[in-house]
Amino acid sequence: MAEAVISLGASAVLVGASAAALTTTGSIITHTGEKTSLRQNASGGLRLLGSEVQRGLHLLIKTKDTPKAELAHTDLSNQQYSSSIQECEALAIARNRAFRPAFGIRMAELDRPVLYGLSTSARGNSYALERCGAPLTMDGRYGEVAETYLAPILQDIAVMPCQGDPENCKSQVNPDGTEKSLNDIVKQLDLDFAVIANHGERTPARVAKEPAFAIETDSARKLIKIVSPRTQEEQNPSYLEIKNGLRSISRHDLHFAMYSRASKIVDTSSNEQGALLNGAFFRNISSDRMRFLVDGSGSMSACILWGSGRGQRRTYWNGNRYISTRKICALTRMESLQNELVMIINGLPDNTKINIESFSSRGYLNHRRWKPSVDGLISLDDSETRQSAISFVHSLNDGSVTRWGGTIPWDGLDTALKDQETDTLYFLSDGEPNTNPQGRQWSNDDFSSTVDNYISTNNQRDKKITINTTALGLNSNWMKDLANRSTGDYLMIDKNYITVAQQ
Numbered sequence: 001m002a003e004a005v006i007s008l009g010a011s012a013v014l015v016g017a018s019a020a021a022l023t024t025t026g027s028i029i030t031h032t033g034e035k036t037s038l039r040q041n042a043s044g045g046l047r048l049l050g051s052e053v054q055r056g057l058h059l060l061i062k063t064k065d066t067p068k069a070e071l072a073h074t075d076l077s078n079q080q081y082s083s084s085i086q087e088c089e090a091l092a093i094a095r096n097r098a099f100r101p102a103f104g105i106r107m108a109e110l111d112r113p114v115l116y117g118l119s120t121s122a123r124g125n126s127y128a129l130e131r132c133g134a135p136l137t138m139d140g141r142y143g144e145v146a147e148t149y150l151a152p153i154l155q156d157i158a159v160m161p162c163q164g165d166p167e168n169c170k171s172q173v174n175p176d177g178t179e180k181s182l183n184d185i186v187k188q189l190d191l192d193f194a195v196i197a198n199h200g201e202r203t204p205a206r207v208a209k210e211p212a213f214a215i216e217t218d219s220a221r222k223l224i225k226i227v228s229p230r231t232q233e234e235q236n237p238s239y240l241e242i243k244n245g246l247r248s249i250s251r252h253d254l255h256f257a258m259y260s261r262a263s264k265i266v267d268t269s270s271n272e273q274g275a276l277l278n279g280a281f282f283r284n285i286s287s288d289r290m291r292f293l294v295d296g297s298g299s300m301s302a303c304i305l306w307g308s309g310r311g312q313r314r315t316y317w318n319g320n321r322y323i324s325t326r327k328i329c330a331l332t333r334m335e336s337l338q339n340e341l342v343m344i345i346n347g348l349p350d351n352t353k354i355n356i357e358s359f360s361s362r363g364y365l366n367h368r369r370w371k372p373s374v375d376g377l378i379s380l381d382d383s384e385t386r387q388s389a390i391s392f393v394h395s396l397n398d399g400s401v402t403r404w405g406g407t408i409p410w411d412g413l414d415t416a417l418k419d420q421e422t423d424t425l426y427f428l429s430d431g432e433p434n435t436n437p438q439g440r441q442w443s444n445d446d447f448s449s450t451v452d453n454y455i456s457t458n459n460q461r462d463k464k465i466t467i468n469t470t471a472l473g474l475n476s477n478w479m480k481d482l483a484n485r486s487t488g489d490y491l492m493i494d495k496n497y498i499t500v501a502q503q
Contacts (some may be wrong), residue, residue, distance in 0.1 A: 012027035034242045035351075038156060038252035043346040045129070045153035046266075049224075050343065052105055052114060052131075056260040059221045060104030060113055063201065064194045066290040067382065074221040075105050084112050084148075088132035091150040092119060098186040099130060099150065102203065102215065103224065106259070110134055110142060118189060118211055119152070121181045122400035125243065127157035127182065127211040158212035158251070160229060169208050185210060193217065196231070200330060205231045211272050212261075213238040213254075218305060218330050225257040225330075229305060255390070257331065257339040267415050273434035280341050281470050283489060287424035288352045289377060294337060294396075295429040295472070296358030296366025301401035302430075302473075303329035304336060315401050324400055333430060333472065334397050341393045345386060353377035355422070356389060358396055359412045360405025361434070368398055375423050406434040417457045417465060425465050425488075429479065449479040455485045 018133045053059075061075040067075050076085075085101055092099035097120050104113040114133030121128040132150045135141045159182070162169030172180040189210065193201035202216035206229040214229045217376070226238050240252045282292075299317045310326040317323075341356075355373040360366040370392040372378045372385060409429060414426050436446040437453070458464050467486040469479040472493050483490035 034250040035252070038240050038242060038250050039346060039383060039386065041155050041254050042254060043343075045155075046254070046343060047347060048131070048136075048153055049116070050256070050258045053224055053233045053258040054108075056105035056107055056114075058106050058260050059202070059217055059224060060106055061193045061217060061221060062101070062121070062191065064192050071221065076101060081113060084115060084133075086149060088115050088117065091132065091148065092130075093103075095150075098183050099132065099187050100189050100191060102191045103217075104130070107134075107142070112137065112148075116153075116187055118157075118191070118213070120186060121155045121157070122152070123156065123183070123242075126155075126159055126241065127186070127213065128152040129154040129157060129213070154240065154254075156240045158380050160206045160208050160210050160212050160241050162208045172209055182209075188450075202227060202231075205229065212241070220405075222260045223257065223330065225306065226254045255286055255339065255342045255394075257335070259288045270393055281337060281428055281472070281493065282344060282426050282468070283491060284468075285344065285348075285426075287466075288349065289422055290352070290424040290426065291355040291357065291377070291416050291419070291422050292341065293357050293359060293416060293425060293427045294341070295407060295409075295431070296334075296360045296368075296396055296404055297431065298404040299407070299431050300332070300334040300337065300404070302333050303331070304333055305330040317401065319354070332397075337428070338393050338397060342390050345380070345389050347395070348380055349380045351379070353379045353421070354389065355416075355419070356392060357412045357415070359407075359409045361408050362411070364405025365399045367411070369407075369412075374396050376419060407431045408434055410437045413454060417454065417461070420462060422465055423463060425467045426470070427467060427479070427482075428470040428472060429476070431474065432476065451478055451481045451485065454482060458486055 041070075058074055060074055060081065062076045072078070081104065083377045084104075088101070089099050099117045099119050101115050101117040104115045106113050110133070112133065114131065116129060116131055117127050120126070127231045130150055130152045133148060135147070135149045136142060172185060174180055190204050193203055196216070198203050200216055200218045200223075201221075203214045206212060206214060210229075212229045214227050216225045216227045217223050228236050229238050230236065238254045240254065241248055242250045300313065300462060301322075302319065306327060306329055311328045313324055313326050314329065315322050315324045316329060316332065339452045345354075355377050356370040357373075358368055370378075370389055372388055378385060378389075380389070407429060409427070410433075413427070417424055433442045436442050437450060454467075458467070465486065466488045467483055468488040468491075469476070469483040470491045470493065471479050475492050480490040480492075
């Protein structure tokens with residue numbers, strides 16, 4: 001009898017433990033699935049937004065003050081856009097939710113603008129960014145039908161939490177004293193842009209219960225950048241979040257900056273006046289076994305988009321030396337590179353294996369590799385790994401730019417060619433090397449022998465690496481030859497490339 005009781009007790013414990021294990025496993029699976037869902041949501045939505053911004057002529061925004069005469073064509077309050085706004089609002093009302101225009105994009109191909117506005121998410125407990133305008137066909141063209149389409153591009157935009165003591169956090173209320181729903185908040189949300197420190201414009205800082213989402217533009221209204229919803233916490237970006245009651249299940253930070261395609265950004269750090277197009281550093285990414293070898297040298301601190309005001313003193317490379325100035329820079333070479341890499345990493349399939357390495361000078365801040373990939377390629381099949389890669393990319397802007405280092409890519413190239421798993425390399429640099437592979441000062445005489453050596457090494461591999469090279473702000477003959485002789489693409493980012501890309 002005692003044995004039977006013990007047996008029954010043991011069985012009960014086993015069943016209970018199994019149930020607990022299944023519950024825990026189910027929770028882990030759900031948590032992982034939600035993280036993947038958020039990442040895919042952000043990746044797809046930001047890709048569409050980026051593509052549309054690049055194709056646009058300029059942004060349309062509402063402002064606190066009457067815009068200057070030269071910016072009148074960018075005023076979303078202009079009477080010519082009222083019918084488009086009303087149509088989008090009517091489509092949202094038909095679906096029992098609000099649509100609050102945040103900005104528009106004036107397209108060269110369309111008579112009417114494409115509008116982006118805030119609404120509530122499908123879950124009902126968060127917000128969404130919705131696109132309203134002409135439909136896009138499968139091949140990326142605008143449909144010829146006159147009908148306007150309203151669809152979400154970013155779901156699960158987080159609800160801003162209370163700051164400080166939750167007990168003192170008051171809910172927003174309607175005139176009749178009832179607590180505002182998220183839909184009520186959207187209807188009355190202030191999305192008018194205001195000048196920030198004489199540099200560009202941004203939407204207001206958000207408070208509790210409002211969307212954790214804010215955007216910024218430059219003085220020409222060509223740039224759109226997703227920024228922190230709180231003006232005093234620029235290190236805390238806008239974000240997506242899935243919650244179960246009050247508990248956060250998953251969160252995904254939003255990092256995005258893109259220019260209208262007509263926007264030519266003058267790179268004043270170059271002796272020759274050039275221009276950069278953000279979103280064009282890496283092309284034709286299709287491999288699932290790739291490496292990114294990017295320039296982390298101090299010259300990547302060069303400003304490519306200056307603001308009109310003055311702020312905190314910062315140091316930049318001006319093409320010949322480092323300068324310290326209070327003049328505000330909206331975007332540097334490094335920040336532009338970071339924005340694109342983050343979008344690429346977020347958009348890569350889960351079965352992709354990558355390595356990220358930044359080169360400069362040995363012993364300097366940016367001569368390093370993403371730690372998880374020190375021994376080879378790493379799979380992006382879980383969200384923590386992907387976020388780790390993004391964090392590494394963001395860290396390339398840390399520290400004093402004078403300690404970032406020089407332009408010496410040989411360690412990274414050597415490592416890539418030794419890795420038998422890699423089949424594609426994306427190699428970006430914004431200047432000629434400081435030294436040749438032997439450590440002596442670089443000269444034009446090193447061009448042929450350096451390329452010959454790397455091509456010879458590549459030809460001895462079981463499977464040759466396709467080397468794609470991007471020269472940022474200069475024409476690099478050795479990088480061009482390296483790409484051509486390894487069946488890769490060579491891309492020179494300068495004014496001529498921008499002109500060709502726009503035709």
